[in-house]
């Protein structure tokens with residue numbers, strides 16, 4: 612019956628710690644990733660930027676300003692310079708209700724450090740950000756995936772850039788890819804778009820705001836995974852699960868875990 616099916620659906624939902632457990636701790640710090648793990652996130656989400664000296668770091672913005680005490684473009688600073696920055700105090704100021712003294716002074720991690728810390732059998736959900744700004748980013752990502760023998764069965768690579776995903780697919784067709792999409796109004800997807808995305812990707816990651824049940828059914832029935840971002844309330848999580856999404860990004864993996872447990 613419907614109830615059994617609904618509870619089965621809840622169990623398999625992929626819980627992605629968006630920028631780590633970034634509702635609880637400063638995004639893209641090792642501590643936020645560890646909290647994601649403790650809060651039952653299945654995947655650690657890592658956004659990538661590249662330093663002046665070609666190192667991949669975990670950061671959402673092209674600029675240092677929002678999440679560190681530095682200013683300016685990541686691509687204009689070396690790793691050593693970025694390592695001196697404080698990537699945690701901004702969070703304490705912005706979110707006093709979640710502030711903790713140990714967040715002050717946290718560093719920006721290199722992708723390499725994330726792999727070293729969490730190992731080859733952790734599930735990573737890595738986004739190539741601004742690939743047009745960082746030529747060679749896909750190649751460098753794959754170099755590190757291979758260097759650290761990351762389990763490709765557990766790896767997902769995502770991007771808003773179809774070009775970046777197609778580059779990844781050409782370089783290594785064994786890496787599973789997710790096409791990110793951003794809707795500004797009611798989400799609609801054509802059979803042609805689904806067919807095109809299916810050539811290189813195993814799933815779609817749209818913003819959740821404008822989704823509807825028909826969209827979810829269409830994508831999931833086509834055989835693609837559907838992982839909306841960024842879902843931070845239990846009510847919305849429940850609705851999306853009832854519609855049939857296969858996972859989601861959340862800043863509060865603890866809440867999605869509760870929903871999956873039927874709480």
Ligand code: G3P
Pocket residue numbers: 629658671738769791816840841860
């Ligand atoms: O990667 C899914 C979601 O994170 C996309 O939006 O801006 O948070 O990277 P953004």
Ligand code: CA
Pocket residue numbers: 656657658738
């Ligand atoms: Ca992202």
